[in-house]
Amino acid sequence: MNLETIITHSPALIVAVPLLGAFLTPLVGKINDKLRNVFVILTVGLTTFFVFLLANDIFSSGNIRTYVFGGGTPITDGGFAIRILFEVDGLNAFMAIIASILALACVIYSWAFMKENTGLDKYYTLILLMVAGMFGMILTGDMFNFFVFLEITSISSCVLIAFWTNKGKAVDAGFKYIVISATGALFILFAIAILYSQYNALNMAFLANSIQYTFLDKIALVLLIAGLAMKAGIVPMHMWLPDAYGRAPSSVTLILVGATQVSLYGVLRMTFTLYGSQLTIPLKQIGDTSITMNGLLGITLIALALITILVGVLMALKQTDFKRLIAFAAVGEIGYIVLAIGAGLTAMGTSYGNMAFRGGIFHIINDALDVGLLFLVAGAIYYATKQTSLNQMGGLSRNMKYTTVFFLIGLLAVAGMPPMNGFASKLLIYQSTYQVNPIIAIVAILCSILLLAVFVKVFHSAFLGPKLPKFKDVKDVPKSMLLAMGIIACFIIFFGLFPEFVVNNLVKPAADAIINNTNYITTVIGGAVP
């Protein structure tokens, strides 16, 4: 079996290996707890290996890889697109890299963090199921398959949010999450049904080729964006997010951050690949100005994004619970991504529109890493002191040296300070939104400064100050947790020091996949696209 064979089969293996591992975990757990932990880390490690192999191939060659389950061609003889298909282009590979980094950090972190809990067989099974669901959502090229993996992700993450059932509020947060995500999933299912009834196909490339942009299609687009925005936590639908992020175990929160980003990927894929060729068609002519779909959608998204940023940052200012504070900051960070997508939509086709897409996509990976690192630090502090309230903490930098350094890295990155990765992507977003409207860029910069203020306050109240007597015996966290935080911190510093390299090699292929959907369609359909 040579390398080419492995790369050919890796789209299927990336989903299949965690799925097989998930069901083997309870059996391995019967033998030994340590063996089970090693087994889970090996499973996720193998998946990460496949992801990087596949991503390396996609980014270096620029090809799009398809994988048809059960063999055969994607389109059968009569022109029916009935086979289940995985299609991997630059955007898919980019998202898969994010998911794999987060998954690997999560399982390494869990070794020490979850050691004192019972029911860990089920915990690891659900983690692997959630990872498999996330990869499925990322890699699939089939609408209904997307829905199925979305449901797998939301059901397993609901149970994981409520994992600490002895803390009653966790169950409450889990219930809130399942209600919101079930509603969102129903929206998406309805949209898929609308598309299927018109075009008799579920294949994304086939649909994108034959879409007519009827009235029903517009309804489907709105439903898809609304459903996925619920899962992503954009402001009117954000109330589940602080509860879920705040109450779940920190290792779970890390993967939840990934699941949120994957929902944003869904928005990008649905809007730009499915409706890509029809977005610039004028809707209505009023006097000299014609209203186009991309302008309307873009302005709506920009408005939502600005509210999201403001609400997220202002709510973060007044929180005293550490994890809840980071959760509101995460809401604000998602706002920046949506802002970039909206700005790119309004200015579609121009050079700064493309720059906005690049900034937005780059910010997806930066947000996942920065917020993820902060959540891991919050988990580490909880592990060491059993405190979540900022009012009870103080002077922790004297006992927890490494954790303090990691928090400082996360703080600078999330606030967009120059040596870290957050700066590179936020600069791209500011530059491009300034061209759309200077006020947007000003609000974005102001909120970023406020975010810095929030985290400086946290840094002061938790880490600085005199040594508190009650934390006299506190030690730094075990090695596995430090290793997990270290992996993410390394990526943050690397992306911050070489943004040019990352933008050219990782972000640009992904942004090109958004801007132009022709390759995505021709790979499956073959021949000319009308």
Place this chain on the structure above:
Amino acid sequence: MSGMSKIVKTISSITFPFVTIYGLYVIAHGHLTPGGGFQGGAVVASGCAMILVAYGSVWTMGKIKEKHLSVLESFGAIGFIGLAFLGLIFGTMFFKNFLVGNDFLFGEIGKGLSNISTAGALPLMNFAVGLKVIAGLFGIVLVMAYTTKAKGGKIE
């Protein structure tokens, strides 16, 4: 949950084999008739739930533990994924139906019984799903019945 009267117990014992056989029939013919692994599994699991209601959860828990059911469930899921992996190993693609077009699975019997072996690996996948659904659904019902027992205050 305690057991019910002798009449209910007797009738449940008599009907249980019929329900089970019907469920197994639906699983085995999943590729030929409406239904399949999930539907047949649900039928068998509801038969088990009937026994559970008639005899009570304490008696049933004495016969079969929920731990064993969860192991069975894992085996069902592993069987399904494993068959998909076998498609990759013996065939060309993941989920490739590597057994289709030969009589390896049921041999001469398959030809006799209305050509049962026409679908290659699909019956095996149906068996795996059926096993998972039987064990999973029955496990859920069993645990729910067993934990509600304490609410009434008396254990029988």
